[in-house]
Amino acid sequence: MLTTINLLDVIAISMKAGEQIMDVYHSDFAVENKEDKSPLTLADKKSHEVIASELKRLFPKMPVLSEEGKHLPYEERKNWEYLWVVDPLDGTKEFVKRNGEFTVNIALVHKGYPVLGVIYAPILDTIYFAKEGAGSFKIKGVEAVNLRNEAELISHSEKLSSRELNQEMAVVASRSHMSPETEAYINKIQGKYGKVTITSAGSSLKLCLVAEGKADVYPRFAPTMEWDTAAGQAIVEQAGGKVVQTESKERLSYNKENLLNPWFIVKKGSLMDE
Template sequence: MNKALISQLLNISSQAGEIIMDIRKNSTEFSVKDDNTPITEADKASHEFLLNALSKLTPNIPILSEESSHIPFSVRTSWKEYWLIDPLDGTRDFIDGSPDFCISIALIKNNYPTFGLIYSPFNQVHYYRLDNQPSIKVENRKSFKILTSKPKRWKKIVVGRYSINNKGLKEHLKLKTNFETFKLGSALKFCLIAEGIYHYYPKFGRCSEWDTAAGICILEGAGGSVVNLDNKALKFNLTEDIISPSFIATA
């Protein structure tokens, strides 16, 4: 992936963010999908825009979006490389008026993310990472490398705003000492660990692959890691249900 393509991806995600923010000004009405998760007009509009833009930018690379997850596994299993996107990650945060939503774009090669980009439309901040390169934050047109940090007095643990009462999470936190818990929506949790604000993100319960791919790539490029409960790296596009297992993201 060259610098020109990075520039275009940053521009594409910014435009998708503008679409989301414009809709947010007028409506956060939603409906409920078959999997009992909410969807808004912003989800749909961002999906259509990103699908068209990426198809033009890289016509030979297939795309799997949260809003196109009906693509059969029999088709997906032949993909050696594909875009994995969440057009609006943190839909419930978006509906509730929280700024903690984002756009996630990952390039998956051989079942693992080799590129990750996360954009916060509310804050107009990008995070991205190329394969085997350090992670970058772009804010106010300035780019700089980001790094994880070690806890100074206690560990700052970040969890999902809507999963704080998850039974598995509660049991996991009982085993921890000297920590403070923070709540934050969407894949931005990976990014804030990557830039040293938080230190630990345990995820129990339902989580889809488009929720994790870009964040994993970015966090690893900043010195962190993400493993499942067997201490193994997460893999992608190996199952029909597109669900990531429970995992631990750490600085």
């Protein structure tokens, strides 16, 4: 099934959603609050509509689990072998702040684990993407528009590696969610590796920084949902990194009964368990 999916199709969907987001970004948009107090804008809704309709058109047999879509009961979801896990606008807080650190996240999950991921950052005009067996890559959106096939896409993209540690340990943390537990973990890293540089970033760009080697570790001791991480996990893992639960040390998994992620750590492949 994975071999029949063209990354260019998924990238095109993410960019189409990005156009909808940018139309709202450049307007005087309103901000609502969902039941969990997280922000919601017209951009979230319009991006979801584009992604859901395009995925259904191209892949009619594959269900879609989107942050802004209808969430079916686990009894209906549990037997899905493949599904799309989508965050139409990851980093809505960053979108509202207009700092550019928001993304479109689209992942394909197979038997609980992501095997394909696309993350598009409209303001940065940058696409991160990965496919199991092919690796992880980065390309400017403007460069991807006229490419004709997946092989051409890969040959024109920068291959990502998340294996070797930087000379000075680099930690990336959430711009909007720095918890006491995260600070304690950073202190622990500092005690083991010496001087640590800390970078703040919004949305799934934190996982992308680990995937491309700019950060060595991203600890997340604050709430996230499956759609926040699925695409990023695919990109990190195909670059040679890891996304592991803090308690069990197992890979983060998807389409669970509870769609809330446990605490996790994203790290380069050569970083030992802490």
